[in-house]
Amino acid sequence: MNITTKRLKELEELKELEFRPLREIRDIQEERFQDLLKRAPPIYGRYLREIKDLDDLTSADFFVYKDQLRTRGRDFLAVPLTRVSRIFSSSGTTGPPTYSYFTKEDLEVLDQLAWRAMRRMESPEETFKDDIAMIDAPSGMFMLNYTMCRMAYQSGLTIINPNGTLSEIVRLLHEFNPTVYMGYLSGILSLMESFKIKGGLERLSSIRKVILIGENLSLARREQLRILLNRDSGGLKVYDVYGMSEVCQTLSSECKFKVGMHMAIDHVFFEVIDPITHEHSKENKGILVITTLTKRADPLIRYWTDDYVEISYERCKCGRTLPRIVFVDKYRNMIRVGDEHIPPSRIEAVIFSGEFAPIIIDYQAVVKGTLEEPVLTIKLRTIKRLNREQISSLRDMLERALKIHVEHVEEESLTSVKREPTRMQKRQRVIDKRRW
Numbered sequence: 001m002n003i004t005t006k007r008l009k010e011l012e013e014l015k016e017l018e019f020r021p022l023r024e025i026r027d028i029q030e031e032r033f034q035d036l037l038k039r040a041p042p043i044y045g046r047y048l049r050e051i052k053d054l055d056d057l058t059s060a061d062f063f064v065y066k067d068q069l070r071t072r073g074r075d076f077l078a079v080p081l082t083r084v085s086r087i088f089s090s091s092g093t094t095g096p097p098t099y100s101y102f103t104k105e106d107l108e109v110l111d112q113l114a115w116r117a118m119r120r121m122e123s124p125e126e127t128f129k130d131d132i133a134m135i136d137a138p139s140g141m142f143m144l145n146y147t148m149c150r151m152a153y154q155s156g157l158t159i160i161n162p163n164g165t166l167s168e169i170v171r172l173l174h175e176f177n178p179t180v181y182m183g184y185l186s187g188i189l190s191l192m193e194s195f196k197i198k199g200g201l202e203r204l205s206s207i208r209k210v211i212l213i214g215e216n217l218s219l220a221r222r223e224q225l226r227i228l229l230n231r232d233s234g235g236l237k238v239y240d241v242y243g244m245s246e247v248c249q250t251l252s253s254e255c256k257f258k259v260g261m262h263m264a265i266d267h268v269f270f271e272v273i274d275p276i277t278h279e280h281s282k283e284n285k286g287i288l289v290i291t292t293l294t295k296r297a298d299p300l301i302r303y304w305t306d307d308y309v310e311i312s313y314e315r316c317k318c319g320r321t322l323p324r325i326v327f328v329d330k331y332r333n334m335i336r337v338g339d340e341h342i343p344p345s346r347i348e349a350v351i352f353s354g355e356f357a358p359i360i361i362d363y364q365a366v367v368k369g370t371l372e373e374p375v376l377t378i379k380l381r382t383i384k385r386l387n388r389e390q391i392s393s394l395r396d397m398l399e400r401a402l403k404i405h406v407e408h409v410e411e412e413s414l415t416s417v418k419r420e421p422t423r424m425q426k427r428q429r430v431i432d433k434r435r436w
């Protein structure tokens, strides 16, 4: 165990909060929001003039967008730069990088949330105390790497932290036989692809648990990972963690029941907004909008995350009252058909099922046509070549499941790829070429 008994007692008290009635947590949110109103930086000035409490906030008519953070990032600072302890720079995969700022207090909250995220996954039968974690977040992913190291450290795991190159990962797998893989979905997929191309997938045989952050993890995808790694059901536990680098990457995580991720609403206030009407969603499905309640350095108020989510509020089987969030996907990855939004998980439910699960490793959907009548091309990355009947039956199954015309199903087989797949970036699985 890395942390002291006194510290552990403090953390256990924080965990207890996750089981309290929601109205009690709402009181904590309100109290923290009142404090936020006092220290919010001037950039929010005119927006907050009429806002006295959280109810007022939900009827406000502004959002903060990522582009504003890119162009006016420093204006969101509520403290002098000299009080900031750490600045993280985003990888900039979807545009210029953004910076997120953390004071000492913010880093302490990050640690608490990292610890809570890990504790939710544990049960008396399932703990991490004897585990060795390999953290696979290459050096370009500073914040992911930092966050995962804190999660593992706080939970007493032994950490190995390769630099992201295949040769070092192979060496460390051989040397230490890690039992937990911590990283991101595209990372473990590219690792498996490299092993499929060069041989050596059995090197991952010591891995029993996989903890992933930052990409959609559908049920079909989890099953696919298990099949690709040759595990029996129960032989691989996959846990999902969700957050965003602008706030904290461990805002929510799954408990052992895996029915959505419990969100730490004592640190954030959230709203779910219909992406088309910009009204609050009645079905609790839409864009997650976050107000940070405790962030000291750069507090965000009504931050439009651009993440499409679904929320449920019933008490979980684990006893927690904290609402559960399903991260459906980045909004840009949802396939819009008129006013409907089709999640990519519906593609995954087809291509990672039955005879295709051990063959298809990843995909990309290219959307053309019109808003009302999209046309899809599905590009598959396969371990061995599919025959013509399989391609045609996949196309039919995809059309039925998505109710969208699928013009082509194309494949790139790893048997014809000699180059190692690119690491260090999250893959974009939907590319929408339409304009509306």
Ligand SMILES: [Zn+2]
Pocket: 255, 256, 257, 262, 316, 317, 318, 319, 320
């Ligand atoms: Zn639960």
